Amino acid sequence: MSGDSSYSEGTGWIQWFCTMEDHQFLCEVDSDFIRDNFNLYGLKSKFNFYNEALDLILSSETPDDEDLEDERFLEVYQEATDLYGLIHARFIITAKGLALMKDKFMAGRFGACPRVLCERSNVLPVGMSEELRTSRVKVFCPRCEEVYIPKKKCPDVDGAYFGCSFPSIFIMNFIQEIQITPNNQQYVPRIFGFRVYKKKGSRYQDTQQKPVEITHYSEEQLKKLRGKNEQQSREDYVQK
Numbered sequence: 001m002s003g004d005s006s007y008s009e010g011t012g013w014i015q016w017f018c019t020m021e022d023h024q025f026l027c028e029v030d031s032d033f034i035r036d037n038f039n040l041y042g043l044k045s046k047f048n049f050y051n052e053a054l055d056l057i058l059s060s061e062t063p064d065d066e067d068l069e070d071e072r073f074l075e076v077y078q079e080a081t082d083l084y085g086l087i088h089a090r091f092i093i094t095a096k097g098l099a100l101m102k103d104k105f106m107a108g109r110f111g112a113c114p115r116v117l118c119e120r121s122n123v124l125p126v127g128m129s130e131e132l133r134t135s136r137v138k139v140f141c142p143r144c145e146e147v148y149i150p151k152k153k154c155p156d157v158d159g160a161y162f163g164c165s166f167p168s169i170f171i172m173n174f175i176q177e178i179q180i181t182p183n184n185q186q187y188v189p190r191i192f193g194f195r196v197y198k199k200k201g202s203r204y205q206d207t208q209q210k211p212v213e214i215t216h217y218s219e220e221q222l223k224k225l226r227g228k229n230e231q232q233s234r235e236d237y238v239q240k
Contacts, residue, residue: 016062017084022154024109025125025137026161027100029084029091031058043086046132053080057087082132085161089127092162093169101166102174111151113141117185123148124167127159135159140167143183 018026033039034057044050057080067073091097104110105122112120123139126147137157139150171180189196 011062013057013059013062013080014084017081022152022157024152025104025150025154025157026085026088027092027097027104029088030096033091033094034058034087039090040087043083046086047079047083049076049079050083052076053083056080057084081156082158085158086132088161089130089163089166092166098170098173101170102178105170106178111139113139113143113146114148114151115141115144115146117187118143118183121183123150124170125150125162126167127162127164130160130163132158132160137162142167142171142180145182 014028018028053076092101108122110123110125113123121143123141125137126140128135137154137159138147140147
């Protein structure tokens with residue numbers, strides 16, 4: 001960053017940003033990873049203040065109150081936030097990034113599944129898109145394999161900061177260590193202990209029952225059918 005803005009000394013922008021409220025899903029990306037141009041391929045075209053945002057991310061100082069009141073700084077800060085998020089999505093699928101996210105997962109930092117039958121299984125952050133400003137971060141439960149809105153909605157954490165592939169890559173790497181067992185148990189609606197059966201919307205609705213076929217007859221055909229039925233009835237009566 002150039003010139004006029006002042007900074008307060010601290011542990012660096014990355015640590016300051018990751019310890020902000022509602023940023024508990026984020027891990028600290030290594031500065032060496034960020035400095036490697038290979039890891040930044042394709043990102044420059046997405047930002048107007050790419051170089052300034054990158055300098056801010058790698059700064060060893062943190063913004064102070066004066067910086068946060070500067071309009072120009074806030075423009076760069078917003079781009080730095082999104083740039084860091086997209087770099088973060090690439091970092092967390094590396095060996096070191098996965099290890100950091102595993103520690104958070106085991107500690108329950110991402111929250112628990114709201115589904116009762118999953119018995120508060122730990123969840124993983126996931127994005128609905130790789131593109132920014134499509135949706136906020138969601139959470140994925142490895143047990144029921146469903147996606148939910150996190151308990152803390154994390155309003156300024158974009159789903160693209162994690163990407164769509166992270167949960168699958170995470171599970172592929174740690175399925176034996178964290179012992180994820182899919183849970184196919186379903187809630188069964190009951191009334192006084194009896195399953196609700198053959199009702200609209202019930203999973204126990206009889207799927208084998210064939211629909212009734214309705215045939216439309218003309219008046220002449222109906223007369224013939226009545227005649228045949230009456231004749232058959234008389235023959236049955238005589239035989240008896």
